Amino acid sequence: MHWQGGPITVFDTETTGAATGDRVVSLGAVRLDAALEPEATLHLAFAPGIPCHWGATRVHGMSDAFLARHPPFAAHAAEVADFFGGQMAAAHNMPFDRRMLGGEFERLGLPHPWGGAVCTLQLWRRAHPGQRAGLAHAAAACGLGRETALHGALEDAWLAAQLLRVLHGMPPAPMRLHGITNSPADLEVLA
Numbered sequence: 603m604h605w606q607g608g609p610i611t612v613f614d615t616e617t618t619g620a621a622t623g624d625r626v627v628s629l630g631a632v633r634l635d636a637a638l639e640p641e642a643t644l645h646l647a648f649a650p651g652i653p654c655h656w657g658a659t660r661v662h663g664m665s666d667a668f669l670a671r672h673p674p675f676a677a678h679a680a681e682v683a684d685f686f687g688g689q690m691a692a693a694h695n696m697p698f699d700r701r702m703l704g705g706e707f708e709r710l711g712l713p714h715p716w717g718g719a720v721c722t723l724q725l726w727r728r729a730h731p732g733q734r735a736g737l738a739h740a741a742a743a744c745g746l747g748r749e750t751a752l753h754g755a756l757e758d759a760w761l762a763a764q765l766l767r768v769l770h771g772m773p774p775a776p777m778r779l780h781g782i783t784n785s786p787a788d789l790e791v792l793a
Contacts, residue, residue, distance in 0.1 A: 630756030
């Protein structure tokens with residue numbers, strides 16, 4: 603399969619939970635050019651205005667106190683929209699991430715910032731029927747893995763971007779991980 607889709611932004615969200623009304627607490631995104639070469643990254647955290655479900659906190663490791671020190675999503679909506687730029691978007695389990703991030707834009711009365719959508723989970727299942735298709739399993743099958751035990755939005759976006767590349771016959775690209783760029787200067791660790 604050879605990529606014909608043009609530029610694409612691969613993203614992942616960490617959330618307060620998975621139910622209707624839950625909010626995005628972190629966004630990681632990797633913008634790829636038309637040749638699927640990495641161009642830029644975005645890594646933000648948000649004060650969701652509601653508590654995180656204990657199960658969500660266990661997955662991403664961000665406490666309510668840590669998140670409360672960050673701005674709400676509305677403060678970065680324009681930056682996020684500019685980063686996506688109306689291009690195609692991809693995620694591993696796109697229906698979930700599209701619902702969660704799209705919900706943040708809908709609450710603000712704004713359109714979704716992407717054009718079409720690609721789900722790397724569905725692509726993986728088509729290419730590897732019968733194999734486990736979760737992000738960790740698909741990445742491991744490609745010789746990739748998380749650097750930490752917790753799910754980080756940027757790292758998971760990078761892993762999904764790597765899967766997109768591998769599924770289109772390309773080798774993984776060097777991952778450029780970095781911390782949350784909108785954290786207060788005096789906030790050093792997850793608390």
